[in-house]
Amino acid sequence: MRGKRTLIKGATVITLDPGLGDFDVADLLIEDGRIARVAPALEIEDAELIDAASMIAIPGFVDTHRHTWQSQLRNIAADWSLTQYFTGILGSLAPTYRPEDVYAGNLLGLLEALDAGITTVLDWSHIMNTPEHADAGYEALVGAGGRAVFAYGSPNALWGEGLDAKADWSDLERVRDTYFGSDDSLVTLAAALRGPDFSTIDATADDWASIRALGLPISVHIGIGGWGQRSIAALHERGLMGPDTTYIHCSRLDPDEYAMIADTGGSVSIAAEVEMHMGHGFPPTGEMLDAGVRPSLSVDVCTGIGGDMFGQMRIALATQRGFENDAALKAGHTPDSLRVHARDALEFATIQGARACGLDDRIGTLTPGKDADIVLLGTKRLNMSPVNNPVAAAALAASAINVETVLVRGEVVKRDGNLVHRDLDRVRRLATESRDYLLEQVGAETGGAWMPAAYVPPTV
Numbered sequence: 001m002r003g004k005r006t007l008i009k010g011a012t013v014i015t016l017d018p019g020l021g022d023f024d025v026a027d028l029l030i031e032d033g034r035i036a037r038v039a040p041a042l043e044i045e046d047a048e049l050i051d052a053a054s055m056i057a058i059p060g061f062v063d064t065h066r067h068t069w070q071s072q073l074r075n076i077a078a079d080w081s082l083t084q085y086f087t088g089i090l091g092s093l094a095p096t097y098r099p100e101d102v103y104a105g106n107l108l109g110l111l112e113a114l115d116a117g118i119t120t121v122l123d124w125s126h127i128m129n130t131p132e133h134a135d136a137g138y139e140a141l142v143g144a145g146g147r148a149v150f151a152y153g154s155p156n157a158l159w160g161e162g163l164d165a166k167a168d169w170s171d172l173e174r175v176r177d178t179y180f181g182s183d184d185s186l187v188t189l190a191a192a193l194r195g196p197d198f199s200t201i202d203a204t205a206d207d208w209a210s211i212r213a214l215g216l217p218i219s220v221h222i223g224i225g226g227w228g229q230r231s232i233a234a235l236h237e238r239g240l241m242g243p244d245t246t247y248i249h250c251s252r253l254d255p256d257e258y259a260m261i262a263d264t265g266g267s268v269s270i271a272a273e274v275e276m277h278m279g280h281g282f283p284p285t286g287e288m289l290d291a292g293v294r295p296s297l298s299v300d301v302c303t304g305i306g307g308d309m310f311g312q313m314r315i316a317l318a319t320q321r322g323f324e325n326d327a328a329l330k331a332g333h334t335p336d337s338l339r340v341h342a343r344d345a346l347e348f349a350t351i352q353g354a355r356a357c358g359l360d361d362r363i364g365t366l367t368p369g370k371d372a373d374i375v376l377l378g379t380k381r382l383n384m385s386p387v388n389n390p391v392a393a394a395a396l397a398a399s400a401i402n403v404e405t406v407l408v409r410g411e412v413v414k415r416d417g418n419l420v421h422r423d424l425d426r427v428r429r430l431a432t433e434s435r436d437y438l439l440e441q442v443g444a445e446t447g448g449a450w451m452p453a454a455y456v457p458p459t460v
């Protein structure tokens with residue numbers, strides 16, 4: 001017996017599937033949450049109709065690294081360096097987090113993401129201070145209604161206990177066994193590890209072994225600011241690299257380390273906007289492409305920046321073009337052409353994100369057989385009109401205000417510009433109450449005056 005059918009009618013469709021191509025006008029048939037057909041003028045009688053005339057259909061965005069638990073601290077760290085962020089957020093506020101603060105942040109952050117067309121967020125959750133924090137974080141991810149990867153990190157305190165501090169992953173095993181028995185859940189599980197930037201290579205090897213014994217993928221910050229010296233090489237030397245690992249930032253790698261990622265099949269998450277703001281080093285988009293690694297993109301922290309992928313695409317593309325144009329100018333000639341294109345940015349934000357999350361067989365392109373995670377961008381607003389290049393309109397002109405309708409596995413989570421989540425007032429209230437509580441604990445106020453001291457790293 002056939003289940004629910006939905007027909008998206010009359011959209012410009014950017015499938016990002018090279019075998020399928022793009023359509024000036026086509027329909028998407030969804031059956032039981034999956035894309036069944038993409039073709040012009042489908043004649044379907046018994047389907048719920050979504051009129052997508054003058055809309056651009058793209059795959060849902062995938063954010064491969066966001067500390068969602070911090071969402072209620074939006075813009076608190078707007079003018080902080082990375083070392084001030086370590087002191088202010090991780091050193092001061094994180095220890096005061098209660099389970100309900102993790103819940104409030106995750107719920108707000110996931111819904112904010114859905115509102116902006118991000119159908120999948122890898123929630124990099126290094127706030128697992130107690131089992132109740134983990135339960136609350138998971139509950140919010142499920143409650144928001146989007147797709148998420150719950151990247152379970154260690155308790156916040158572990159990061160300050162010294163580089164050789166040993167992590168205890170027994171609660172992660174409990175979480176896996178309690179919540180992740182089913183293969184078709186919208187929320188999947190991964191591990192968020194310190195890695196060699198923030199722990200000794202022996203402690204890193206212990207973490208890697210524990211997580212692989214649990215059968216989970218790994219996500220790790222690496223090559224960051226002054227911490228990231230030869231960290232990839234250290235992993236490589238110990239034989240720890242593999243296709244199950246996503247390397248975040250990679251801003252301070254040596255040339256041979258890019259090849260190590262490529263050779264071992266790992267994926268990369270670039271948070272170009274945060275990297276440019278806070279002192280990680282430059283986004284290595286071009287170096288990754290040179291090595292044969294197509295990166296994904298991530299928001300990282302809403303404590304500083306906005307939470308949509310449109311900004312990430314624009315900044316990743318602009319910074320890489322800026323580096324290449326500057327190199328040409330310094331070599332004495334004005335650039336003749338641009339290497340990285342708008343379509344690349346859109347792929348980074350979708351299919352490459354899906355690959356980094358291990359979900360590319362389910363999402364990331366509008367391919368029949370994949371789950372229907374779909375964003376419809378309206379083009380009637382003046383910032384999108386007239387459409388002369390749909391890919392560029394999606395990657396470089398659009399903003400969250402153009403996200404009209406969002407589907408996750410065939411279910412509409414945003415319709416006609418409005419989230420369908422039942423109680424956004426509650427989401428705002430929980431976030432505000434949590435924000436008030438957290439700032440009170442550290443004697444800080446809103447308004448931008450709080451400037452923490454720079455962080456002093458622990459030693460062995």
Ligand SMILES: [Zn+2]
Pocket residue numbers: 065067124221248300
């Ligand atoms: Zn991060």
